[in-house]
Structure formats: structure tokens, C-alpha cells
Amino acid sequence: MADEPLVLGIETSCDETGVGVVRGTTLLADAVASSVDEHARFGGVVPEVASRAHLEAMVPTIERALKDAGVSARDLDGIAVTAGPGLAGALLVGVSAAKAYAYALGKPLYGVNHLASHICVDQLEHGPLPEPTMALLVSGGHSSLLLSSDITSDVRPLGATIDDAAGEAFDKIARVLNLGFPGGPVIDRYAKEGDPTAIAFPRGLTGPRDPAYDFSFSGLKTSVARWIEARRAAGEEVPVRDVSASFQEAVVDVLTRKAVRACRDEGVDHLMIGGGVAANSRLRALAAERCEQAGIQLRVPRPKLCTDNGAMVAALGAEMVARGRAASDWDLSADSSLPVTETHVPGHSHGSAHGHDHVHEVGKGNLYS
């Protein structure tokens, strides 16, 4: 529909330069330039390398997104950008571009939260988000369970990793197995040919007294590394496929178990899964199985929308416009540790009902049933 907001979104919180264009909840373009190959030899994302790549890729990626979308910059209703959380220097490149673009075009600017964008992107795949929405976000940077009654104003963290993010654990185990970086896709591939029950790796934070919705992958990582080293020390061959499958099973078992439990506890009958690890085939399959058993509807965007991209930022920006949320000011800054509760960064001049205050009181249990 032509009266839905047309928004361009810019994402630079890590190593992908993403520019997306959406109209309302319709995806028009999703252009991504990645510097992942430049990081591979370091076994992780090097912030300065990522920032340099963002600066080089930005203008061509904006041009490509507009061309793919078949729209003119003049017709945009707003420019959205990831204001945080993420790598400080990388975020700053995107924020600088978005501000200059919005200012020069005379369009409103929306600095938005990266995590809320990961949730909102599902609107492009499955239509408007149910309210409330339960979201499991898993990537190299985040592993959290979030409950949102309105993606533009209310995101409540139920739990998060207390040490490594799930994606980091994949990267580290891939490194121990000499499979390269990033670890997620290659472990997924090997695991398909392995036995997930071959080795009983520990499930972190699943004891009766452990926090119900928090995650821990550090113990698992150490346990897998020790198991591999013991094999090597004994001069035995490491069964890469079985290790991959058993490790992956331990991660996705905990993730899906806790997500389903959160839905039950909060009386939410659907679950969305986002972030780069949501591209993992076993996570998708196990989540589908367990949600089906529990009578929960599962929403997982296609893999390309799960990893970092500009379309997710545009999706949240469009929702901000549609709901009349305040635009950001020209002094918008990048905030590497922007709390997930701050879904966007409204300008001072507009008066703000945001910050850490919530419209909904937390801590009363089944608020949304």
C-alpha cells in the first residue's frame, strides 16, 4: 500500500554493512556488503577492519538498495539506523551516514535498537508481530529471551547469556576443530552427518535452582575443548561430525527448552527466533518440534533476514513512523551498550516517555495472558 511508510535502514553494528528499504511490512531491498572474509584469518571480527570496510561500502550499498527497491531517495519517509548496541567505531560510521543522508534529504532520522530490529524484521516475513511477542535472539553477539508488547516502545529482557553468546561458542569450537571462521555454518554442515547423542556434553544453567531464562555456554565450550584435547593427547582421531552434532545439540537443546518455557510461563502462544544462529538448521528443526508439542506457533525469518542486515532496521524504522514515535535529533550518537529496553533514541526536543521506564510494570508474572 502506497500510504505505508517508506523507510531506508542502515546497519553497521558489526561486520556487515547493511542497507534495506521497506514499505510498511513489505521488504523492497536488502543490500549487504560483508567484511567477513577480511576477519576470517583473525578468527573473529576485528573492529578497526570492520569500521574501515563500512566507510568504503556505505555509499555503494545505499545506491544498490535504492536501485533494488526501485524507489527514489526523495520518496523516503524516514531514515533509520542502528544506534546500538554493537562495536562503537562501526556503529559510528552508520550513524554518521544516516544523519548526513537524512539531513541532506530533509527526512526524519530514527536511531533504533539493534536487538529490537532483529525481532521486528519478522514482520517482513510473517506480517505484523503479535502483541505481545516472545523472542529468542541468538547470534555471535547476543543470546537473549525478550518479551515485547510493542516493538517500538516496550521490550522486556527475561534472560540473557551470563558469559559467551551462542554464536561465539560456535566460533570457538570451530576454531578448536580447525574449521575456520565463522563457525556456525560449518558446524551445522558437519553436524548433519554426525550423531547428536554420541557425546553427552553439559547443558548450562538447567538445574532446578538455576535462573530459568539465562544462558551459559562457557562451560560447554570448555567441556568440548577438553574432550577434543583428550582425544588428541591419546593419539586418536577426533570424530568431527559427532563432536559437531553433539555440541550443537547441547546448544540448541538449552535454547529451545528455555524459550518454550518462557512462552508457557508468560502465557504467550508464539515464539520468534532471530539473530545469525537462527539460521542453524538444527535450531530451526528442534524449535519447530518443541513448539508444535507445546502448541506454540513458531516464527523464524529466512536465514538472510536473521543475520545482521539493513532491512531489519528499516522494518523497525517503518514501525516507528507508523506509530508516530519521536524522531532522533541531529546530535544522535552511537551507543555501544544501548540497553535493549531503549527501543529507539528519541530527540530531547520531543519529550520522551522512554528511557528505562516502562508503560507496563514488570515482575508481575503473567502480564500478557
Place this chain on the structure above:
Amino acid sequence: MLLLALDTATPAVTVALHDGSDVVASSSQVDARRHGELLLPAVDRVLAEAGTRIDAVTAVAVGMGPGPYTGLRVGLMTADTFGLALGVPVYGVCTLDALAYAAEDIEGAFVVATDARRKEVYWARYDDTRTRVTEPAVDRPADIADAVAGLPAVGAGALLYPDTFPRAYGPEHVSAAALAALAVERLAAGVELDPPRPLYLRRPDAQVPKNYKVVTPK
């Protein structure tokens, strides 16, 4: 013509507007940690002061550094994106050249040196305010003492290291007014200006920080 000039390669966030014959408005603020926040409001102020709007701008000139990367990129990214949105050319100017151009009181050869942090300076030698004779470089002051011996020097890098630069003068930081004037002079003379590319001069630190991406609030 209406040329918008900006530079974020030194601790100064500096913006100026030049109409082809004069600088019509300018702003300079020194705050090395807030380039990203300060630049756009400064552009807005300078345009308002000149009584014009961004769509009247016909060219953009930007300092390419060398300078600390995070701040440097703010200016370059902003200039690039202005160019894209407005459909106007974006020219790069070496930040040291703009500092040299402002050093009108110095006769003869001199050195420009800015603070590169990590006990180093970004520097270059000039025969006069318009003529650079060495490529911009980054070095420890003690290592270039011979190369700059006897020469007066301008910039914060010179003022910081009096052992190497005993005859150090201001201006400390670059001003976009000087950068704009230099760009306009070069354009008028038919000199081809550089494309806007960052002069990093150092390779990136290839260090993956521990827990580099754990950003989710606990």
C-alpha cells in the same frame, strides 16, 4: 558556488561554508571524543548562520587526515553521504595541507605535525603554505628530529614535543575555513583535487578483543 567544508581528523570538529570568494560562516569546537555528536549540529548552525539550506550547497570538501581513525571517519562518511544525497562532488584535502595553509605568519620552509596518539605524530614538510614536499607520515618525534631540525613547526603535534620541535607555533588544530579556502583556490587554479579517501597511515590493529561482541545487557 557554495562549498561546504568539514574536518574531523584532529580534536577539532570544524565546519565552514565558502561562496567562492569568501568564507561566509564557520564553526570550530574542540572535543576529541564527540565528533559524531557535534558534526551535524555544527553543519546545521553554519548553514543557518549563512541564511541558507543544505540543498544550496554545490560542492563538499573534507579533510582526509591523517588523524585518529574513529573521528576521521565521521567527517569522511558525512561528506560522502552529503555528496550522494545532494548529487554534488566531494573533494578530499589532506588535513595537514589545510593546517599549513593557515600558517601565514611563517616564512620559508616549515613542518606541520598533529597528534597521532601513542607517542607519535602525523607530519609532513612544506616549502611554503601551499607546497608540501613530503608524503604525510606517522613517526615518533625522536625518530624525525634530524628530518625537521631547524625548521619551525605548526600544529598540536609540534606543541606536544618541544624536544623535537623547539620552534612550535599555532594553530593547534585545523580549521574548515582554511580547508575551504584552500579547496576553492585549488579548484579555481584548475588543480585536480583528490577523491575523499582516509589517510590512515597505519595498518589496523589485528586484535580480536576478548568477548568482542557480547553486547546484550545482563
